[in-house]
Amino acid sequence: MSDVVVNVAGLAKTFQVKQKAAGLRGSVRSLWRQEVREVTAVSDIAFSLEKGEMLAFIGPNGAGKSTTIKMLTGILYPSAGQASVLGYTPWKDRRKLGYHIGSVFGQKPQLWYHLPAEDTFRLFARIYELDMGEFQKRRDFLVESFQIGDLLQTPVRKLSLGQRMKCEIAASLLHRPRIIFLDEPTIGLDVVAKQQIRDAIRYLNEQEQTTIFLTSHDAGDIESLCKRVVIINHGRLIYDNSTSALKRQYLRRKIIDVRFAEPLTAPFALPCVETLKQGTYGVKLEFDGRDIPVETVVQQIMATQSCQDITIADPPLEEIIREIYKK
């Protein structure tokens, strides 16, 4: 059996969007004259995903990410093209596929609001037809992975967003899905909660080779989890390569932080290097690797006066993504 989990070819989706001019007049006119505009949400995309891969599927708002997820989980019928998820055509075999996939939508709750998460877990065990012994083992494993042992008995409405999200994701993993679609799972969370969720997802992927399909606006999620990035914009696939290639390709600019042993007496300047900030003991520099190699810059800095510390960093992934989106 091949290890291809997702295979998409020529997938497209267009929506009819009703138009209405602003104000009362527009509302009244729309009563008898409906203007419909066709919007292409996804247009002719193709990619495939193998077992155990962690893919970041990113793009600006309205790029077509969620629409793609909804076609791959079988909620939306495509306007054209094919998709196969675990050998099923999602929109035709939605119910059968349901047993093998999981999804988490960061902005939509699935746990019962007034009940403790444990109750929803038990309900899902029944819905996914899990053996109760098997379910308990699975629940214990997820409780351990997500560190939610002390949260399970609390009504969901009393949990913080971070606590709730951990329970939400765990709930989607109870039936051991072979692929999980995570649609902005860390949205609105603090740094600690984000990290805990990333760690748990990575652990799960290592332990069970669960395929991860992640959309996120958080470069940290992408960098710490996914080896591969697919970028979609205006419904079209514009990039499909490894995360490191993305960085190599776009990371020509470097940032250097220098701390000197002695105070600086004059303005600091080097050829082909931009001085971003200058303090009494340090400078922050930026340069383009194509204009001048890193070694040369470092040598020049060392030649000026004695240094205590030099840090060379890439600009954050966020900046790279911003640059690609602008194109």
Added chain:
Amino acid sequence: MLLQLRRTTTKYSAITMTNLQNQLAYVWEALNRAVFIILIMFVFIQLWTAVYESQGATEIAGLSLSATIWYFLIAEVMELGKIRHDERISEEVKDGSVAYTLTRPYNYLAYHFFNGLGETAVKMTLIFLLGLPLVVYYAGWPTLQPQHALPVLLVAALAMLLDFFVFSIIGLLAFVTEDTFSFRLIYQKLVFILGGLMLPLDFLPAWLQPLARVLPFNLTTYAPAKLFVAFTWAQFWQILALQAIWLTIFGLVLLRQYRWATRQLVVNGG
């Protein structure tokens, strides 16, 4: 085969049980809403006592005052206890959570039915128990014979199912229209007038009665209430046959509509 049947049964009963637990979290709210029945029954009792007195009659269209009062309690229990899942479907489409509920391995409408059943059980029990003291005080205990209890229950169960079918048709329209409020309003008004909620069908003008009796609206409300207060086997069989016919018709419509609606669905957000 047997194992699969057991799994399916536990699946849907778990949905009902979870909703039942959820209802307990809302029990005060449910009670507050159910208190409405005391008010409405009090108004009905005053109104119909006045009507019977002004006519100087012990019976109108074969129903005594006590029977009429009991009729309204049962009709209200049926109406107020109904599964209102069309609102829930509409909410799911609007907030996008249909992306969860539609991808799980169950029948989407069966999920809503068993989900609503938990709620309905709580609501019907509360409404009946709250209305009971007032009704017993004014109208005495009901005259239903024990051997008629089962047929009445059967008709009541089918009435609920029929109503569920209609609300499913309305609810699935949300896949396209998002909001279903206007459709629900029209249906509810039809039940009010042609379904026997405002007054028993027997009190309608003679020309309207035959039409009202074959239309589906009375089968969800009037049918169980009327059989409860004045059971006849002839009327029972007639109602049962009509319920079967309308269930078949709406069932076929639903089947087609479900396939159509899932193709039309547009999910908001994201």
